[in-house]
Amino acid sequence: MITAYVMVKGNSGDADRIRSAIEAVEGVESAHIVAGDVDFIAKVVVDTPAAVKDVTATRIQGLEGVADTRTYIAME
Template structure:
């Protein structure tokens, strides 16, 4: 299993709508947290391989209302 975290910066104020969309994006999305700070969301994923991490991160990045994403893969 590969665990990854996608940091998401939104360009819209519809955080509840974006959270719902990200939660329903892929079975590998475990949680979506709205956070304060440099990013607006932290998305936790748990998938079989890094290709699925890439797929989820790309799908989030292409969503309407998303300004930027950064993806971090857990090493332990």
């Protein structure tokens, strides 16, 4: 299993909807609205490194209201 933390920057104020949309992506375990220079942090748990890329680059980045993502893969 691979765990990754995804920092998500939004470009729209309807944070509730975006958070729900992120959480609805398969492989996303949880998503929170956070204060600071990113707007959400999502925890992703998937089987392979390739799946991390699919969840973040394709699925999360494709959501309306998401401007950018940055992914950190947990080593331990």
